[in-house]
Amino acid sequence: EVQLVQSGAEVKKPGESLKISCKGSGYRFTNYWIGWVRQMPGKGLEWMGIIYPGDSDTRFSPSFQGQVAISADKSINTAYLQWSSLKASDTAMYYCARQDDYSGYDCWGQGTLVTVSS
Amino acid sequence: AIQLTQSPSSLSASVGDRVTITCRASQGIVSALAWYQQKPGKPPKLLIYDASSLQSGVPSRFSGSGSDTDFTLTISSLQPEDFATYYCQHFDTYPLTFGGGTKVEIK
Numbered sequence: 001e002v003q004l005v006q007s008g009a010e011v012k013k014p015g016e017s018l019k020i021s022c023k024g025s026g027y028r029f030t031n032y033w034i035g036w037v038r039q040m041p042g043k044g045l046e047w048m049g050i051i052y053p054g055d056s057d058t059r060f061s062p063s064f065q066g067q068v069a070i071s072a073d074k075s076i077n078t079a080y081l082q083w084s085s086l087k088a089s090d091t092a093m094y095y096c097a098r099q100d101d102y103s104g105y106d107c108w109g110q111g112t113l114v115t116v117s118s
Numbered sequence: 119a120i121q122l123t124q125s126p127s128s129l130s131a132s133v134g135d136r137v138t139i140t141c142r143a144s145q146g147i148v149s150a151l152a153w154y155q156q157k158p159g160k161p162p163k164l165l166i167y168d169a170s171s172l173q174s175g176v177p178s179r180f181s182g183s184g185s186d187t188d189f190t191l192t193i194s195s196l197q198p199e200d201f202a203t204y205y206c207q208h209f210d211t212y213p214l215t216f217g218g219g220t221k222v223e224i225k
Contacts, residue, residue, distance in 0.1 A: 106173065
């Protein structure tokens with residue numbers, strides 16, 4: 001079974017750093033792009049960026065370029081989303097998803113809720 | 119960046135109704151469009167890819183059509199489990215953007 005399992009909910013203070021993870025199983029992890037999607041409370045989906053674990057090729061939305069880092073460790077089938085200095089406005093649910101070629105996100109993680117509050 | 123405009127932003131419908139949601143791209147994207155369904159507290163679920171291809175396991179009452187800049191998602195006979203929010207997403211060029219969503223509510 002193809003599966004993406006994300007790390008658990010986080011509560012952080014403004015200015016703190018954070019790295020959340022997304023572990024793939026049931027398929028060849030290096031052969032599919034992994035995307036990250038933000039959903040702020042009560043709002044729609046926002047595409048943040050994507051990584052190809054095979055060679056770590058990464059693309060970002062201009063809205064998130066420089067605000068987050070995306071990485072992957074193919075030896076443990078895990079992708080990461082990272083902040084160096086969180087802001088209250090980073091409070092959101094973050095999803096990872098597997099991109100099937102260029103046609104759709106066919107498998108999603110369960111989401112990681114990040115709360116940033118002083 | 120390509121922008122996707124969904125309409126309506128919300129609609130009320132009854133079980134058994136035919137429902138149509140539209141997604142308009144700011145520039146041509148051929149057929150590089152997907153549709154998702156999201157229920158509260160859950161991740162999105164892929165319904166349609168390549169504008170009109172039904173994802174495996176998705177009921178046949180869901181269908182997609184369109185090309186270039188204008189796309190539609192149709193639910194032929196709305197079922198109780200279909201009340202949710204629907205999003206389109208393009209796969210033409212990076213950044214890959216989502217539409218603003220359409221919330222389908224019970225009338």
